[in-house]
Amino acid sequence: MPTSSRRPWVTTLLRGRVVTPTGLIPDGVVAVDGGRIRWVGEALGARAAGLGDLVEEAPVTDGYVLPGLVDLHCHGGGGASFPDARTAAEVQVAVDEHRRHGTTTVVASLVTASPEVLRSRVALLAHVAEAGEIGGIHLEGPFLSTVRCGAQDPGLILAPDPDLTSELLALGRGHLVTMTLAPELPGTQGTDGVAARLVRGGALPSWGHTDAGPEATRAALELSVELLRTGEVGQVSSPEDAEGGGVGPVRSARATATHLFNGMRPWHHREVGPIGELLAAARRGELVLELIGDGVHLDPAVVREVWELVGPRSLVLVTDAMAAAGMPDGSYRLGSQEVVVADGAARLAGAVPGALAGGTAHLLDVVRTTVAGGVDLLDAVTMAATVPAQVLGREDIGALAEGRRADVLVTDAALRPLRVLRAGTDVTAVGSPWGRRA
Incomplete structure (x- = not known):
């Protein structure tokens, strides 16, 4: 794929049934830019948002994409x-x-x-x-x-x-x-x-x-x-x-x-x-x-x-x-x-x-x-x-919305965890950071 079709700010793109503050998007996309959510919307509207063919490449869950x-x-x-x-x-x-x-x-x-x-x-x-x-x-x-x-x-x-x-x-x-x-x-x-x-x-x-x-x-x-x-x-x-x-x-x-x-x-x-x-x-x-x-x-x-x-x-x-x-x-x-x-x-x-x-x-x-x-x-x-x-008192977490911290939970159709992002980092299998710090 030509690199011109990609937006350089997309670090992670998640697709599935997306739960937003205003409702459920049956075929939705959450685009992550580093540690922040950059875009949330219907998959059909992703190309207009500049996501190009990335949406077609993204794995699709038959479950849900939820906020952390x-x-x-x-x-x-x-x-x-x-x-x-x-x-x-x-x-x-x-x-x-x-x-x-x-x-x-x-x-x-x-x-x-x-x-x-x-x-x-x-x-x-x-x-x-x-x-x-x-x-x-x-x-x-x-x-x-x-x-x-x-x-x-x-x-x-x-x-x-x-x-x-x-x-x-x-x-x-x-x-x-x-x-x-x-x-x-x-x-x-x-x-x-x-x-x-x-x-x-x-x-x-x-x-x-x-x-x-x-x-x-x-x-x-x-x-x-x-x-x-x-x-x-x-x-x-x-x-x-x-x-x-x-x-x-x-x-x-x-x-x-x-x-x-x-x-x-x-x-x-x-x-x-x-x-x-x-x-x-x-x-x-x-x-x-x-x-x-x-x-x-x-x-x-x-x-x-x-x-x-x-x-x-x-x-x-x-x-x-x-x-x-x-x-x-x-x-x-x-x-x-x-x-x-x-x-x-x-x-x-x-x-x-x-x-x-x-x-x-x-x-x-x-x-x-x-x-x-x-x-x-x-x-x-x-x-x-x-x-x-x-x-x-946190306005940066708790919902899938543009500008919020990229805390995202992907589940299967039975609401069991498949993937977890925290501030854009995959923590599905996490270990203590304290052992790595002086």
């Missing part, structure tokens, strides 16, 4: 655990496990631990985030309900401490994204409570692990709206943004709820808990709800029902994955807790049946389960990529 997925709640994978990692290389093992399955942005979640351990882990993860390997840090604890602690160690749960919160924000150097809080605990709310400190530091309260009734829950949600209303929405990108007494940039105009239904008082028509208020706030567009749609934590019918109630723009699919993701059944750790995985379900060792201790799925598995449960594919992708990117 974004997981806001992940504790590990590949045998490695973020709450237990002591080195960047250990963190990277878990990141790579999810990355090669299509999750190109992972938020590393910690669990309840002593203040000393939390300080150490946050500092480590901030280092990894600054290297661009993770999308941020989520603190699941230690300011939680001991009644609804789930797999969190009740002996390490603390009363809400605004000063410790500020210390962790400073150690996070602008990379702390969310912190799970039980709204009923004294010290979480108020003008100088933990939630207010988080927002001033560029992070979001994530209401969960709670035994709250509707009154405390509604008050927390109203506080979130008020706190976030006064901040300028935009990614927190420097230590200076995460400090100071005023409200600086906020990642999102909406707080989140940590894994709806799990770790909270059940939705009962006489013993009223938090779930109805959380659903109502999401329907009003004031809150983003996490759903662990892996078929273990939630029945797929529940995920479908919540999707029909509040719509995809107020939902994010998460894994809550721990070290056993991508690994065989066996014994693992999640912070201070011992975990046994059997038939793919992780439970606290010696605990009564039902005491789940994180997930073992990749986010693409969650998408596949969600779609099989009746949720529209485009909406499932919105919930697993676009909305979580918005929570992070």
